[in-house]
Amino acid sequence: MKTISLFLWLLKLLLTLLDTEGKKLQSEVDYYILSVIRRRGGGGLTLASTGNKTCPLDVVQEQNEVSNGLTLMFSPVNPKKGVIRVSTDHNIEFSAATICVQSTVWKLEYDESSGQWFFTTGWVEGNLGRGTLSNQFKIEKYEDDNNLDGYRHLALSDVPFKVMFKKA
Template sequence: MKTTLLLLLQLLLLTSTFKQLPAVVAQTVRDTSGDELRSDVEYYILPVITGNGGGLTLSDLGNGTCPLDVVQEQLESSTGFPVTFNPADSNDGIIQVSMDLNIKFSAVTICVQSTVWQLKDRDESTGLRFVTTGGVEGNPGRETLGNWFKIEIYDEDYKLFYCPTVCDNCRPQCQDIGIFVDNNGYRRLAALDDEPFKVMFKKV
């Protein structure tokens, strides 16, 4: 009888402990006003650290070719073009940390390609993978692996990260998205292993 009572008390204590454990909740990305990032809203991606350029824009890098690359504006006062974030699998449209996202510029260009971001293959001259446009919107899987990015927490801010999980059998090389200044002074977004690009999101 004592053994049964002791087991019952232990079970009640264990149940009570589980009830007190906090639920695991996905962390929502917030804009500069403290509001939730949403897939149906346009935002400027801006640098947290000032003094090294402004928002993000499109560039042909001076060679007149398409698709256009994603670069940081030279002027700190420039916001660049706004973007939208489109999750691979979200029904409520709220953008969460570590969620697979298409990032798309809200801009019209002379190129026939889309303004959806994608990570290119390794560049022969630099050995780096640069962020360009011309990606496919939606259709998560192996064929669109280069089109998916994440927003992660970095210190008390955010960073962009390439590590898609839209393909169970794929093993992408996961890297931070940072700024690479090329020989012509273009501040190009690239997959880097050193200092990531600290960003914030300002609603248009």
């Protein structure tokens, strides 16, 4: 029995995401998402108008490498004790007011001209069910860092965007 308990404890530890202070990532707590490569990789994530549109605002990386960007929160689709875990579905929402009369919850949007999926905002948090996969995101481990599939406009890509989470 002790072996099984130890195994389950180690598995739980491996699936837990940690912030820059080594503490468990919590739901409904403000964090910054920062590039692991700070000097050459730019700053934190923020919102910006891209292309010819004003709204919704898109998820982009700050050009200024010392900027933490905007704070955001994770909301698990199926919350478990408020802890954010690897490979589980989450809504991600910036904790900021904007000029757009829309939410700052992330979603994916397909751009026909580039043939690429980009991260943008405007989803309704908690809107689950059929056809809502474009607003549910997973954080995965990549090498020894975290990966969000990914001024740089966040987009789905084969090249991982290695990130860390700093509590605000």
